[in-house]
Amino acid sequence: MATDKREGNLDAPTRHPLGQDDPAFYDENALLAEMERVFNICHGCRRCVSLCHAFPTLFDLVDESATMEVDGVAKADFAKVVDHCYLCDLCYMTKCPYVPPHPWNVDFPHLMLRAKAVRYKQGKVRLRDRILTSTDTVGNLAGIPVVAGLVNAANRYRPARQALQQVLGVHADAQLPRYHSRTLQKRMRGHVTIDSAKPAGGTRGRIALFATCYMNRNEPGPGEDFFAVFEHNGIPVVLAGQERCCGMPRLELGDLDSIRKARDHNVPMLSELVDQGWDLTALIPSCVLMFKNELPLIFPDDELVKKVAAAFYDPFEYLMLRHKAGLLHTDFKAPLGKVAYHAACHQRVQNIGHKTFDLLSLVPGTTVELIERCSGHDGTYAVKTETFPNAMKLVKPVAERVKRAESDHYGSDCVMAGHHIEHAVADGREAEHPITLLRRAYGL
Ligand code: SF4
Ligand code: SF4
Incomplete structure (x- = not known):
């Protein structure tokens, strides 16, 4: 157990690089010792009990052990905690008072990622x-x-x-994505954007959209809405190019070699776009987070990664920066009424504030109800047979808020979270992406 008893952290949180190149990173005994140290701190704290199922799993293991302390938990059972962490980062970013520079140096998500990476290296993957x-x-x-x-x-x-x-082992009741053969890349092929860029508010006024594998093949509609909204605001838009998955799903698996391959493909291409004067964005918060925060922590000395991270924006963050500089069109034609808006975890941890909420609230005749709770989708967590019931438990309070809001629209920047909420609301209405709502408000 750590000896520094200083309660909480008065300094701004910092985050250390993941450190996967340190030989101790993949040493299983070193990992288990670090897990025991951090689990001891968490056992004494328990602030995160309501965030996800990882913490209740840990606390149940402790409470049901012979000693009722972490030393009574079998090391083999530590993996049960890891199974329930989907790396949303919320415990680190929103709850934990013991993150660096506090000497206890707790980074629970990075510890879980390390445990996943060790397991992946050992070939223990289904x-x-x-x-x-x-x-x-x-x-x-x-x-x-x-x-x-x-x-x-x-x-x-x-x-x-x-x-x-x-x-x-894919749960029969889980919602699986629909596939489109007319992908976003096919739909926008031949699209000509007018280069009328006006730099403002730290943005360069020209944006390249990283389509993302999901929005490209499973949900191309909001991608088209993105083009309409940004170009209506005088921002030229192009697709980033022949991209590959950003790697976020493989991160959840602990497959750091695939992350490097994804970096090697995507980052030089995106870096060239930055050199040509384009800012970067994506419509999925997890993919934005990957480029903005995760890759710089995995490759801290990589200058191209740093350049791409600095040029990457959340789409609504970008529009609100333009608004601050007086360049957002507010010629809205259609009120949206009441919108129940779910703030996705991977957007919240970007520390940009509630930019989607702020922008939708600018539309006259629109009230936005903010729902800040985990949807429980979390990548593959909501489709795996063993975790689907937990995902449905996690989404329940969010679905209740949506039902009680009796809103005209509801949705999330994370379309997968939106569909998971839709599954739990189950009243025949569909979740809508905020960019789609914004297009409708503009009457485009
Ligand atoms: S990163 Fe998210 S899922 Fe993982 S332990 Fe923290 S709050 Fe839970
Ligand atoms: S991650 Fe931090 S806040 Fe959460 S239970 Fe552990 S010590 Fe407490």
Whole structure:
């Protein structure tokens, strides 16, 4: 147990690099010793008990052990805590008083990531998890026109879903994404943007959209809305190019080699766009977080990574910077009424404030209700057979808020979270991406 008893942290939190190149990183005994140290601090603190299922799992293990302390928990059971961490970063960013520079140096998400990386290196990964996180390979296959139709039909066919649960461990009741053969990249091919860039508010006024594997193949509509909204505001838009998955799903698996490969493909391409005068964005908060925060912590000495991180913005952060500089059009044509808006975890931890909430609130005749709770989707957590019930428990309070709001619209910047909420609300309404709502408000 750490000896410094100073309660809380009076200094601004800092984050250390992940440190995967340190030989001790993959040393299992060193990992277990560090887990025991941090679990002891968490056991004495317990502030994070309501954030996710990782902490209740840890505290139950402690409370049910012979000593009722962490030393009574079998080391083999530490993995049960790791299984319930989906690396949302909320405990680090919003709750923990013992993060660096506090001498206790608690970084729970990085510790969980290290445990996942050690497990991955040992080959202890299920085929199901490899498939679910291979978004480019699965998307390329499922995006072939005839295959897309079959996959979408099978996903809605109960016997097929029961078979998928039995064979692969994908819960039969989980909502699986729909595949589009007309991807965002195909839809925008040949699109000509007018280069009328006006730099303002720290932005250069020209933006390249990293399409993301999910928005490209599973949800191309909001991507088109993005083009309409940004170009309406005089911001030229291009797609980033022949990108690959940013790597976030593989991070959840602890597969750091794949993160390096994703970096090697995407970062030089994005860096060139920055050199040509483009700012960068993506419509999925997790992908923005990957480029803005995660890659710089994994590759702290990489100058290209730093350059790309500095040029990456959340889309609504970007529009609000333009608004501050007087360059956002506020010629809204249609009120949105009441909007129940879910703030996604990976957007909250970017420390940019509630920019989507702020922007939607500018639309006359619109009130926005902010819901700041984990949706429980969290990558693959809401589709795996063993974690789907927890994901449904986590989303329940969010769904209740949406139902009680009796809003005209609801949604999240994270479309996967939006669909998971939709699954729990189950009243026939669909979650909508805020960029889609904004397009509607402009009457475009
Ligand atoms: S990073 Fe998120 S999921 Fe992981 S332990 Fe912290 S709050 Fe829970
Ligand atoms: S992560 Fe920090 S705030 Fe959360 S339980 Fe552990 S010590 Fe407490």
